[in-house]
Amino acid sequence: SQTIHQWPATLVQPVGSPLSLECTVEGTSNPNLYWYRQAAGRGLQLLFYSVGIGQISSEVPQNLSASRPQDRQFILSSKKLLLSDSGFYLCAWSLGTGTQPQHFGDGTRLSIL
Amino acid sequence: GENVEQHPSTLSVQEGDSAVIKCTYSDSASNYFPWYKQELGKRPQLIIDIRSNVGEKKDQRIAVTLNKTAKHFSLHITETQPEDSAVYFCAPGANQAGTALIFGKGTTLSVSS
Numbered sequence: 351s352q353t354i355h356q357w358p359a360t361l362v363q364p365v366g367s368p369l370s371l372e373c374t375v376e377g378t379s380n381p382n383l384y385w386y387r388q389a390a391g392r393g394l395q396l397l398f399y400s401v402g403i404g405q406i407s408s409e410v411p412q413n414l415s416a417s418r419p420q421d422r423q424f425i426l427s428s429k430k431l432l433l434s435d436s437g438f439y440l441c442a443w444s445l446g447t448g449t450q451p452q453h454f455g456d457g458t459r460l461s462i463l
Numbered sequence: 464g465e466n467v468e469q470h471p472s473t474l475s476v477q478e479g480d481s482a483v484i485k486c487t488y489s490d491s492a493s494n495y496f497p498w499y500k501q502e503l504g505k506r507p508q509l510i511i512d513i514r515s516n517v518g519e520k521k522d523q524r525i526a527v528t529l530n531k532t533a534k535h536f537s538l539h540i541t542e543t544q545p546e547d548s549a550v551y552f553c554a555p556g557a558n559q560a561g562t563a564l565i566f567g568k569g570t571t572l573s574v575s576s
Contacts, residue, residue, distance in 0.1 A: 386566075396563055440506060449514070449556050
């Protein structure tokens with residue numbers, strides 16, 4: 351069966367510091383991968399999605415970037431965090447296009463001080 | 464692009480009552496209609512989905528109905544229980560390469576005993 355791992359679970363970072371969140375999927379190959387951000391009490395904002403190695407689509411221009419160095423690895427990064435980057439970051443995977451369910455990781459709760 | 468709206472944004476019911484959440488969408492190409500449940504501090508999880516060749520699907524106390532002509536689908540929960548308290552998201556999707564599900568802003572359901 352497929353599993354998705356996301357770490358760390360919680361992270362506290364100072365403003366201006368760098369960020370690296372990692373997500374890996376097991377038990378499937380060539381999944382679609384997604385990064386979402388959820389502000390407290392709000393909906394899911396799609397940040398990036400990837401349909402293959404090195405292929406990244408950005409939905410919202412911001413100081414975040416994503417990379418997919420391996421088939422089942424998706425990384426969210428920032429060179430300098432802003433206060434507004436605080437939130438709950440969720441990685442997800444799916445098979446194929448927008449007619450397949452997305453399966454979410456447990457999320458990373460990021461607090462910027 | 465797809466415009467997704469959920470109503471109501473909050474819903475409070477007594478235990479044992481029924482709850483209905485409606486999702487409207489704009490993209491006539493949408494043909495996949497899932498509902499996700501997110502408990503406080505946890506990841507969203509798929510609870511039921513329906514495809515455009517079916518009008519209704521039921522799984523124990525939950526059901527989803529689809530009206531493709533009017534471009535809306537609804538989540539029905541019968542005999543609500545306190546553990547049904549959560550945020551519910553609809554996320555219609557279309558069979559187009561490289562697309563992601565578009566999540567609504569969520570409906571907070573509170574079931575009081």
